Amino acid sequence: MPLLEIKNLTKIFTIGSIFSRTRIVAVDNVNFDINEAEIFTLAGESGCGKTTTAKIILGFEEPTSGEIIYKGRKIDRVHQNEKERRELLREIQAVFQNPFSTFNPLRKVDRYFYETLFNLGIADTREKAEEIIREKLSAVGISFEEFSEKYPSEFSGGQLQRISIARALLTNPSLLVADEPVSMVDASLRMSIVNLFKDLKEQYGVSVLYITHDLTTAYYVSDRIAVMFRGNIVELGPAEKVLMEPKHPYTQLLRESVPEPDPKKKWDIRIKLSETEQAEYLRQGCKFAGRCPKVMDICRKEPPPYFEVDGVQVKCWLYR
Amino acid sequence: MSFIKRYLLPRLITYFLVIWVGITMIFFIPRFLPTDPVQQFINRLVAQGTYMDPKAIEEMTETLKELYGLKGSLWEQYINFWKRFLKGDFGPSYYQFPTPVITLIKQSLPWTAWLLLVTTLLSWIIGNILGGLAGYFSNRRWVKILDSIAMVIRPMPYYILALGLLILLAYIIPIFPIGGGFAIGMQFTFSWENLLILLKHAFLPALSLILIGVFIWFQAMKLVVQSVKSEDYVKYAKMGGIEEKRIVRRYVIRNAMLPQITGLALSLGQIFGGALITEIVFSYPGIGTLLYNAIFTGDYNLLMGVSTLSILLITTSILLIDLLYPLFDPRVRYR
Amino acid sequence: MRTENLKSYYILDIFGKKRVVKAVDDVNISIRENEIYGIAGESGCGKSTLLKALFAAIEPPQRIVGGKVLYRENEKEIDVYSLSEEERRKLRWSFISYVPQGSMSVLNPVVKIKETFKDFIESHTTGKTKEEAYEMAKEHIKELGLPIEILNAYPHQLSGGMRQRVTIALATVLSPKVIIADEPTTALDVVTQRGVIQLLKEIQSSRQNTIILVTHDMGVHANVADRIAIMYAGKIIEEAKTEEIFENPMHPYTKYLIFSLPKFGDKGRRESAPGSPPSLADLPPGCSFHPRCPHAFDRCRKEIPPLKEYLPGHKVACWLVEEGKNAAS
Amino acid sequence: QQLPPGIPRNETFIADNLTGRAANPGNFNIWATWVWNDRGIQNLLLEPLWCVEYATGEIINALAAESPKYNSDFTELTIKLRKGVYWSDGVPFTADDLIYTIELAKNTPGFGYNSQMQQVKEIVKVDDYTVVIKLNAPNSRFHTYFLDRWGALRPLPKHVFEKVEDPLTFTFNPPVGTGPYVLHSYDPGGYWTLWQRREDWDRTPTGMLYGMPQPKYVLFITYGGPEKQVLAMAQHQLDAADLTLEALKAVLNRVKTARAWRKNFPWTVNIDPCVTGLHFNTAKEPFNNPEVRWALVFAIDIVEYAANAFDGAVTLSPIHIPLTTAYYNWYFTKLEDWLKNFEIDLGNGEKFKPYDPEAGFRLAEYARKRGYPVPDNPELIKRIFGPGWWKYAPDVAAKLLEKNGFYRDEQGRWHLPNGELWKITITTGTNPAHPGYRNAFAAAQAWKKFGIDVTVQTTDAAATLDQRGEFEVSTDWPAAEPWGGHPDLFRVLEPFHSKYIRPIGENAPWGNYARWSNSEMDRIIDEIQKTAWGDTKKLIELGVEGLKLLVKEMPTIPTFNYPGVIAWDEHYWTNYPGAENMYAQPYHHWPNFKYMLPFLKPTGRK
């Protein structure tokens, strides 16, 4: 049984007031699941619905339709009572993109640690709490002394991101949702974070939903990867396969666009850039049709279904 | 079409709702005052020496109530008000019975409107320009001087400021008339001479209003500009070597104007209140003293008339500015 | 263009407390014509500060504390900081221009893009009518292959990538000799980033001008830069040709920077440099990298290593190299 | 430079508009709207049948040719009209106009005097100048509705009104009158009204009685608050104004040619027919007790009181009518001995004579100390500052209160018999220039000093609250004012009749918001009602009885005459009536103004 199952998840945003509606299907019938002790990557370019998916899983947004099944139980955020809410908080925790805005700049960082522990009923005394905090901090390589009684601005981004992970770990969660956890962290520190996920998975069996547009780190850490484009998952499969032999033209584009730190590999072909985000969201058939080098007639008319190719699911008419 | 449906309609609905709430408040509040218009009327008569024996007074009270339409429950009066209002009628003034309120307002409104619209706009424009420049060149000497002047003038009790101006410019140096809206016996035909007379009479009231107004906007604008100044696009423009004049005009002021536009709409609504002391000090024939008397004599109809007008004015100006706002700020779209 | 012992500090006075941030300290670089010069380094090491100093557009609290910035224009070297404010203003955009870090908020939100173009054009050329300015902007946009409609759009109507490209177009509209680009792609996703870099490269190859490109993404550097300088805590610690740096990084920090990056097809474990960068207001004595350097030895803790040329065109500031202890790892 | 071309300043008299800005300046139909008649309508445009002249204590026959004549049971009244009077549009004034006026008033609800005219049964036109009015019931004072004292039913032009559809909404513009002036122009904003002397001024009662009014033009103008009037006077832009005492001082300081009723302190007009003071609500505890009321009188040091109120510039009056020259002679002289011997019972056989014949002198002494010139002649001092008042006797007050169960605590604060702290609220209006306002603060000061917690409630609804009895102490007139030019006290006493007493919450009659009544008083009132207007000897006798009763009961406290604060500027016009030249009352806003204008003399200044 997978740890988390996402079934037919759809999220529609309506912009405007009661009198007008522009609908954006930010998440369009998305299905995937995350196994225990697995790093699952959700990749895709800016504005493709990654964060929205994460927020729904965390309960910060309500899905328009679809189900989220956690450990076999359907999660219903709306009708959840306080106890269930706390239980879930202990199970699923998150790390955000910008370490500097993860914590309130006007509050000391350690406050969040104590709050997490006390609010969720993990510790009842300060001593106990401190003990847990020490343990988790050491897991991310930060000492309690350099951590306590400090404001976020007193840390570097890398430190903060690790602290943020430590906070998420306080509850011993089974699933960590990490929304672009390294995109704001210096390249020189990036690996220390990514390695942490690897360690968490290996040592504690924590599953991670790793959201990123950085395919190299995705490749480095993840077991499976789903590539999203304008609300749809266009390709889903083992990371090695998807990234080394991308099937969907969009995945191919993504893969090619990663600048490799190797002066010998330089880009040569010019690429076509996206039209406006909204236009692509509102497109009828395949949403990538507007930019796809291999576009066919059918692509413009009908959205493609998933085709299973070589253990990878591809949403592209090419594989019909 | 979608502009109407999406943008205009919701705003119109709020517009009418707000008008309704405002008018309803104005309708009920004075009716809880102990001032009774009938009593006030009779009191004035007897206090001035008219001989009425006690019985006559009692009879008169009844007649007046009948005539004023003050019989019936509050609710009935409220409904009646709306019926009349929708026909554009506010009923008779009690204080000046039986003259219709509309007539009274028509006589006074042009004076208030012209004096206050002009001064509000002028002080808005001058204040914003000065404030804009002061905010941008905040280290210059003249800015510091202007700043200090603003700090002293702004908190002056308006009455004292107005009276001081009057004493200075109408008594000690008698260049302006000590009151009124125009010369005695003046015929209202157009001539340059008459216009000059009108301007001369309006000068002191306008000056007093503008002095305070300019510095209010000055201070507000200066603060806004100082924060706009640290926006990236201004810094970028400076780095890009764009001429200073251009930066001030097109980058700083244009952006800093946005909150000031909203401020203008709001301040337009307080015009009648603002007119009050001006009119008292300068005996300017506007709607302010009319309102003042209405309050003190329990002239509900007149009060309703003036306040309704005021509410209509402010809501309409807010609506208009709301509708025009996207022209100034492209980020707000007619969605 | 080159600098001589350039020092640019932030001198802060917060409610009476003095604080000095040595954001650029003793930097000597010289940039050649027609090259793409990359500057890499982690956040807060002083890259933007250096660029601003090079661009001669500093505002308090930033100050030039020492050194010179020299431009070579028409075979003449001019010391920009000896020029008057107005002369400097004139140099900008016509000789040197700037692509700012983060394009989110650098465009005036209340006017159309073409107006911004007009402002830049009119401020630096004389006798151009409004129409001519628009025409020039149009030409330029067309030349760069950007959609012409953007001229009539407001900044908020454009996507981040498009906006970044607009700032590039804006920076190149007057064909300056030098373009300074401060992390033009940092906030963008890979596909968009590629578009932006593509644009920069095209401009450089067609106009034959110089680009100074700052980014901490070594991948981008590898892709476009001719030479790369690595900055750490306000100092240049290594400078060499791109290939040279990637093949033979000498400074331990550079090594971390390059070898920590994961690559496709290689899942081997990679480590970041331990610890975190120092505060520029309070630098450790000696080599500022020594607290994080696994190979640090006594001299590193006491003396600041100078930037020296060890191989042709390859300069490093490291005592390890000096003392030949080049611990290859 | 204020006047329009063609209107020379030295032929114009500029007076201040007492009631301020006219809200509806284009309407001259004062029969329907009744307000703003002091901007020249009652004082220049219209003539009444009779008019009171209280400076001389006489009644002027204006449009009437002689005094009213009643039949023996007061059901018929014969009025003879003056001959040769013309309306300003050239139509002769006749009995028809008067008859039409009365009938219109009677038949138009909402019209002025509508309710009073219901008493009229029938009007008989004897000839063009004689009218007989038959009444439904006897009324010996019916003619007083036509007796102008600041309002009366003044005849209106039949030939104008009969053409009008709705006399209530008719604006009567341009107005037509029998007075010596006609409208020249007015400010649609309501700040001024300019009048012009009629060419045929000799065909008006004024002209016939006193000759040609001197100013060719009269301008009524509202400059604004007192400070504005001072400035205007300082620029000789205002000839006469009704001011506050302080503004008057400022005028006298600044304008060499300006003066007031008296050339020296106390400056104020003391012949106004109103007396000011305090009004107890006798329907409320503890003010229902005359001993408490008297105690509060003893708690007042009238000299300090007058100083606090008007810096001492007042004429004290211990009785419920103003001590104008006329009333001083008619009544005070007859009461003085009684007052001196009047005693109050303090219990335990203790008696106290409250009258203080020295009060006027003490007040004069205060003025002297303030540095004001005060005459030495005792008789003059009595006339100027008042003959006397009630003694300042806090100890007596304490005794009276203690007798009624009140007590003082250690801090000297008075408690009610039930133990509560005694708090008094004095209700008054909001006009700081008004003597009521000044009385309120002066009384509050006196009683605070005595140890009572007093607050002054200034409210625009004061009159309404008072009328409904929703007050404890108010500053209404201690009694309705007398006619001023006639010894009849019917007007003063009638409101105290028990048939008008109303419970709290309902409207009490003006002149008795105190809600006090007394069977003896009822008898006196009925008696006066049956006494003819001309029988002044009997009227005075009855009036004295009534006044004695009011003193004994003290339902309201009279303090001083209404101190009229009038200033005028002799820059362009002289011979304005003053204390030493008392040929007329000095108010420009009164109807009598027109009768004084013929006596003015131009100074010839340009």
Add this chain to the structure above:
Amino acid sequence: MQVLKDLLRDTRFRFGFIVFLVLAGLSILSFFSPYNPYLWNQVPRDLPPHWPHILGTNSMGQDIFWKLTFAVRNSLVMSLIAGLVSRVIAMIIGMIAGYKGGTADRILMFLSDSFLVIPLFIIIVLIATMVKARLSLPMLGLLLGVFGWAWDARVIRSQVLSLRERDFTYTALLSGSKALAIVFKEYLPFLIPLIFATLIGNMSWAIGMEITLAILGVSNLDIPTLGTMLQWSINYQALLLGYWWWVLTPVITSIFLFIALYLISVSISEYLDPRMRIQRIGQA
């Protein structure tokens, strides 16, 4: 204390603060006044400043200096009440509207719109007229407070709205914090400068409004405040009679009070500006 020390380095704040202290000192002096401010005829009338009546006496026979001490105290207390009441309302409404959003937001913002639109001055004068006699100082403060919140509620709402989108809101949620805790612990620190700056602004407004109401004669003239002091002096023509000390005392005092409040507010809001604050925290 440290905060005060920092602030005192700012000349503007120093000036404002000293003036404010002097005025606060004056109001404390009122407790030691030898005269009852409600009694007249205590000292000779109309005297220009001289020892021991350092600000002279008025036409009612009161010592102006000692009267001023009460006036300053009362005006300050009244404005503080007005400021606090309206801050509390603005905060509650702004925070609920901003955090809850949806219908609650719409209703509350409609309410605040209505308050912005009604002719405030007219209504305040009306109500003041209605309750004037019973208009005690706290009542007046309350009245002004009830009408002074609408705009600031909007500002607070928009701040909360933008704070709600910041990641730390989610961090707090993930830490198990409830709405109330989030609003108070997370958002309040950001709002404090705003609240403080607007409090001072609102106090100025209330003092000004009180003066206007007094001049119109619709406040309780018995209570010594800056407004009623001015009103009495105007009524008694102090200006034209040359009793300049009587008019100028309340005028100059109120100008100084306004300037002090203004400078303090500008300086504090600059000091509390989160951007500056973070810098300071960073260096600590």
